[in-house]
Amino acid sequence: MGCAGSAIRYPNSRAVQKFETMSAIERTIKAALLIQRWYRRYRARLEIRRRCYWTIFQSIEYAGEQDQIRLYSFFTDLMTHIACDKSSFSNSIANSLRGRPRILAEIEEEERELWKETNPNLIPIESTYQGPHIHLPLTADQVTLLINSFRKRKLLHAHYVLTLLHEARKILQSKPNINVASTTLSRHITICGDLHGKLDDLLTIFYKNSLPASDNPYIFNGDFVDRGVQSVEVFLLLIACLLVWPDRVFLNRGNHEDFSVNIRYGFIKEIMYKYTRHATRIIQVTEDVYSWLPLATIIDNKVFVVHGGVTDRTDLKKISRMDRHQLITILQPPMIDGKMTCDQEEWDQVVGILWSDPRPQPGCHTNSIRGGGSFFGPDVTEAFLQRYQLERIIRSHECKPDGFEFTHGDRVLTIFSASNYYAEGTNKAAYVKLVGTNLVTQIVMYVSSSHTSNAEIQQRQGYVEQSALRELKQLIYASHLLLIEKFHMEDTEQSGKICIGRWCDIMKEVVGLQLPWRLLCPKIAKLDPLSGNVYYESIFQEYTIQNKLAEQNEPSLLETLYRSKDTLETIFRFIDTDGSGLISMQEFTDACQLLSKHLKTSMHQEEIQDLAKSIDINKDGFIDFNEFLEAFRLVDNDSPSRRSGNHVCGLFCQDER
Amino acid sequence: MTDLKPVEIEKARDHFEIYDFEGQGKIDCKDLGDLLRSLDTRPTIATITKNGGTKKKGEKMLTFDEFLPIYSQVRKEKEQGTHADFMEGLKVYDKSENGTMLAAELAHVLLSLGERLSDPEVDEIVKCCAGTEDEDGFIKYEPFVKAVMAGPFPEEAQ
Numbered sequence: 001m002g003c004a005g006s007a008i009r010y011p012n013s014r015a016v017q018k019f020e021t022m023s024a025i026e027r028t029i030k031a032a033l034l035i036q037r038w039y040r041r042y043r044a045r046l047e048i049r050r051r052c053y054w055t056i057f058q059s060i061e062y063a064g065e066q067d068q069i070r071l072y073s074f075f076t077d078l079m080t081h082i083a084c085d086k087s088s089f090s091n092s093i094a095n096s097l098r099g100r101p102r103i104l105a106e107i108e109e110e111e112r113e114l115w116k117e118t119n120p121n122l123i124p125i126e127s128t129y130q131g132p133h134i135h136l137p138l139t140a141d142q143v144t145l146l147i148n149s150f151r152k153r154k155l156l157h158a159h160y161v162l163t164l165l166h167e168a169r170k171i172l173q174s175k176p177n178i179n180v181a182s183t184t185l186s187r188h189i190t191i192c193g194d195l196h197g198k199l200d201d202l203l204t205i206f207y208k209n210s211l212p213a214s215d216n217p218y219i220f221n222g223d224f225v226d227r228g229v230q231s232v233e234v235f236l237l238l239i240a241c242l243l244v245w246p247d248r249v250f251l252n253r254g255n256h257e258d259f260s261v262n263i264r265y266g267f268i269k270e271i272m273y274k275y276t277r278h279a280t281r282i283i284q285v286t287e288d289v290y291s292w293l294p295l296a297t298i299i300d301n302k303v304f305v306v307h308g309g310v311t312d313r314t315d316l317k318k319i320s321r322m323d324r325h326q327l328i329t330i331l332q333p334p335m336i337d338g339k340m341t342c343d344q345e346e347w348d349q350v351v352g353i354l355w356s357d358p359r360p361q362p363g364c365h366t367n368s369i370r371g372g373g374s375f376f377g378p379d380v381t382e383a384f385l386q387r388y389q390l391e392r393i394i395r396s397h398e399c400k401p402d403g404f405e406f407t408h409g410d411r412v413l414t415i416f417s418a419s420n421y422y423a424e425g426t427n428k429a430a431y432v433k434l435v436g437t438n439l440v441t442q443i444v445m446y447v448s449s450s451h452t453s454n455a456e457i458q459q460r461q462g463y464v465e466q467s468a469l470r471e472l473k474q475l476i477y478a479s480h481l482l483l484i485e486k487f488h489m490e491d492t493e494q495s496g497k498i499c500i501g502r503w504c505d506i507m508k509e510v511v512g513l514q515l516p517w518r519l520l521c522p523k524i525a526k527l528d529p530l531s532g533n534v535y536y537e538s539i540f541q542e543y544t545i546q547n548k549l550a551e552q553n554e555p556s557l558l559e560t561l562y563r564s565k566d567t568l569e570t571i572f573r574f575i576d577t578d579g580s581g582l583i584s585m586q587e588f589t590d591a592c593q594l595l596s597k598h599l600k601t602s603m604h605q606e607e608i609q610d611l612a613k614s615i616d617i618n619k620d621g622f623i624d625f626n627e628f629l630e631a632f633r634l635v636d637n638d639s640p641s642r643r644s645g646n647h648v649c650g651l652f653c654q655d656e657r
Numbered sequence: 658m659t660d661l662k663p664v665e666i667e668k669a670r671d672h673f674e675i676y677d678f679e680g681q682g683k684i685d686c687k688d689l690g691d692l693l694r695s696l697d698t699r700p701t702i703a704t705i706t707k708n709g710g711t712k713k714k715g716e717k718m719l720t721f722d723e724f725l726p727i728y729s730q731v732r733k734e735k736e737q738g739t740h741a742d743f744m745e746g747l748k749v750y751d752k753s754e755n756g757t758m759l760a761a762e763l764a765h766v767l768l769s770l771g772e773r774l775s776d777p778e779v780d781e782i783v784k785c786c787a788g789t790e791d792e793d794g795f796i797k798y799e800p801f802v803k804a805v806m807a808g809p810f811p812e813e814a815q
Contacts, residue, residue, distance in 0.1 A: 031746020032771035037699040044694030
């Protein structure tokens with residue numbers, strides 16, 4: 001069959017030629033062109049939908065991060081306040097705030113304290129334990145054993161967890177702030193991005209790229225935990241690899257290697273669920289391990305690998321010299337009695353490299369969407385690379401649809417290794433290999449799962465949209481009363497409708513997310529076909545927020561608490577220093593008051609106390625806050641027995657303990 | 658711009674904003690084609706290039722006011738092609754004249770003629786729209802044409 005060659009011959013369109021008078025080849029070319037144009041339109045329509053829904057997930061994620069940062073800066077202010085004015089809060093809150101982060105002046109004393117409280121031998125292994133047994137020194141075979149056990153959903157005994165964590169501490173303590181990696185022996189090196197507790201993705205990487213070995217070095221670029229449901233297993237596996245191959249496995253700290261972030265994004269919850277009474281000890285050592293994680297890695301003096309990015313003030317000398325162990329959490333500068341114990345400048349440096357994102361615009365601007373770090377432009381990258389005579393930056397921190405993205409003229413590579421991160425079907429993941437003396441980039445993409453990978457693209461997109469809309473609706477419902485108030489003010493004629501422009505403005509303002517509201521409107525609300533106006537009540541007809549434990553209470557208070565559920569949970573976990581899940585009624589009331597101070601809204605003392613009383617089911621003066629938070633549900637109005645909302649416990653279930 | 662209704666301008670603005678990644682009120686001309694097509698037009702690559710579309714990122718930016726006249730112009734283009742035109746063109750490959758052609762020949766046509774598609778693009782379109790091949794590799798091209806023309810979300814009529 002004759003090919004058309006490289007020149008495109010467009011059928012003569014000036015004379016409106018009849019199809020029949022064209023030659024066969026001209027006809028075929030015309031048909032091809034038509035199909036191609038229609039196909040590209042098909043693609044573009046899919047693409048704009050994809051981008052629209054991606055924005056939903058990303059905005060919600062970043063808004064959550066911003067919230068958390070704001071909360072911690074509120075805590076910091078409070079701590080400086082409390083140091084001066086001890087009477088303003090009840091003792092427990094004051095103690096919790098003062099107690100974190102823990103800083104003991106002398107490092108030997110700190111080591112002793114830590115060992116005293118978290119010695120693995122404090123936890124004997126029962127004869128009924130069915131999980132894997134490990135012993136030091138750890139070997140490659142034991143790593144394989146762990147992998148097989150984790151695949152079968154077996155839990156590693158707390159005794160062994162502590163053993164591994166303590167060994168890891170020792171190794172990490174000897175590492176510099178900036179790792180040095182070299183490819184002279186192996187001639188290649190593999191870099192993985194965010195894993196976020198996706199064990200299946202980590203196992204896919206090991207399957208495709210083999211386990212670490214003396215000739216197979218790896219760099220794991222932070223964010224090993226949170227959001228995914230096997231953060232414990234991922235973290236332990238990486239630690240195990242570090243123990244077996246300490247000079248071939250490099251771990252960089254990410255912004256999620258931080259108790260303050262874990263408290264909101266699920267790692268703490270997972271540890272508490274899986275390890276219950278041993279959870280506090282494990283969390284304690286984990287926090288310490290985090291503080292010993294190096295902050296970056298440089299490969300062959302050419303490639304800078306760091307979790308976030310760089311800023312115009314990034315100073316590698318300063319970063320190399322600092323005492324990284326002081327930074328127990330990155331959301332709060334280390335403090336004793338209301339005063340910072342490290343340099344403000346040093347803290348800024350670390351926030352900068354762990355939280356920043358690259359952007360096409362030149363310059364360095366505050367990262368307003370996350371609330372921490374900067375947006376850095378191509379000029380900042382160039383200046384940084386020149387200053388330290390490096391060639392490129394490899395970073396993670398941002399989810400990308402294909403798992404990777406080049407930017408800044410290919411000088412910056414983002415690599416993200418958690419597939420289907422936001423929901424099933426949202427993104428592929430990738431890892432990168434740098435090969436040979438020139439460190440040639442090879443990117444490997446993958447998706448680890450399930451039913452959407454073989455689905456057709458429209459099906460997958462449909463799935464993603466459903467997930468995104470569900471998350472968005474939860475946020476919208478959380479602001480029901482506030483929204484109705486504004487809608488009523490706008491709807492002066494009481495018609496039940498408002499114009500779409502105003503609807504978009506109000507949604508943006510109250511829900512607090514910059515989304516393409518006009519495009520999303522038909523998916524969320526009913527529209528009047530003639531005028532295009534929005535029936536605003538229609539948004540709320542699908543579900544109602546309920547909390548079975550607190551049914552008798554004031555709906556606006558409940559709504560405020562539901563809207564700030566994540567923040568409230570952070571505060572509860574903060575107060576719950578023994579990890580029991582129980583706090584006293586007084587502590588509960590204090591927590592709500594703290595929340596209202598932080599949000600700058602008023603909550604009536606009596607309403608809160610009434611709520612506290614009604615949740616204290618046993619009447620023993622203690623509240624199970626997990627139960628309280630879990631009891632919030634979006635109840636389907638059509639079938640009240642079917643409920644959506646969190647199903648967290650089901651996801652964490654293990655077969656054996 | 659008097660030929661664009663306010664509703665159409667608003668929709669164009671919404672789509673424009675999605676491609677305005679920096680929030681600066683500008684889009685990259687590399688995305689001009691996708692943006693125009695998302696608004697239901699079917700320009701050729703040649704038309705897009707003529708109107709300022711670029712192949713690489715960062716070469717040229719466009720504001721919304723500069724974009725509207727281009728959109729208005731491209732919308733007016735006739736010669737969009739009817740179902741019958743497609744069928745005529747593909748009939749050439751219908752050797753048995755029974756409404757079927759080799760899937761491989763369809764792929765070849767799209768890969769080598771006109772404004773060529775890439776391999777993954779052809780895989781995708783065949784997977785989504787062509788249905789299943791019979792054991793000799795033939796597909797019915799009429800349902801294929803119908804599916805492509807209907808677009809990815811046919812339940813939402815334009």
